[in-house]
Amino acid sequence: MSESSLSARKSAKSRRDEARRAAGPRRSGDKRERILSAAVRVFARSGFFATRVSDIAKAAGVADGTIYLYFDSKEDLLVSLFEDRVDRLLSYMREELPKKKTAADRLEAVIEMQLGLLEGERDLAEVVTVIVRQSTRLMKEYAAPHFSAYLDAIARIVSDGQKSGELRADVSPHLVARATFGALDGIALTWALGRAEEGGLKRAARQLSSILLAGLAP
Numbered sequence: 038m039s040e041s042s043l044s045a046r047k048s049a050k051s052r053r054d055e056a057r058r059a060a061g062p063r064r065s066g067d068k069r070e071r072i073l074s075a076a077v078r079v080f081a082r083s084g085f086f087a088t089r090v091s092d093i094a095k096a097a098g099v100a101d102g103t104i105y106l107y108f109d110s111k112e113d114l115l116v117s118l119f120e121d122r123v124d125r126l127l128s129y130m131r132e133e134l135p136k137k138k139t140a141a142d143r144l145e146a147v148i149e150m151q152l153g154l155l156e157g158e159r160d161l162a163e164v165v166t167v168i169v170r171q172s173t174r175l176m177k178e179y180a181a182p183h184f185s186a187y188l189d190a191i192a193r194i195v196s197d198g199q200k201s202g203e204l205r206a207d208v209s210p211h212l213v214a215r216a217t218f219g220a221l222d223g224i225a226l227t228w229a230l231g232r233a234e235e236g237g238l239k240r241a242a243r244q245l246s247s248i249l250l251a252g253l254a255p
Contacts, residue, residue, distance in 0.1 A: 072094075072103075072107060073114075073121060074097075075093050075094075075096035076088075077118065077158075077161050080115065080118075080164050080168045081161075082160075085111075085115060088111065089111070090114075118164065119169050119183075126150060127187065127190070130147060130187075134147070134190075134194070139198070139203060140197055140203050140204055141204075144194050144198075144217075144250065148217070148242050148246050148249075153242070155228070156239065159231075162226075162229035163230070165225065166222060166226040166229055167226065167229065188211060188214040188218065191210075191214035192214040195214065198253070204253045204254070206255075208253070217249060224238070
């Protein structure tokens, strides 16, 4: 990015921050969340490329220009949506997992939390599993660091379980992390597309935990 482009981006961000402060923190936060929620519905209905910023503004009940007080573009909105939802999961993993006594408890909690975030939010599941992949730039520049942090967190759970003797030591922690993500991603995708098994995501979480822990038993 050129210096002039970087300067223009910083200037635009500064103007947005100033406008949000003028609106007040609570009101600003509520409006931003309303826009993100509307974006989930519109992206799921129309896809990323067919969606216009004006479509999201209409669904959120705000003027088109209001969108640009919070986001640079349609792609920036999708990036923010992805980061917001993934950060919730990563925050939970940082704060809540240490409270769990065993590696098995922590692995189960991750699975339940990830699928639990999507329970009752089929549009969000579709955006996270399908729409995000429609933006190559998002995947490379923004999703990759979050994805790596997520895999590292799961790998640490497995590694800790191996050190304590709770989990088998002859498997790669990162391989287990990737396999866990692949299973969760597949479950969320089929559920988002309306082809989930009877019992929903909670039942799927219990069964997946059982399968993974049985395979990881010493």
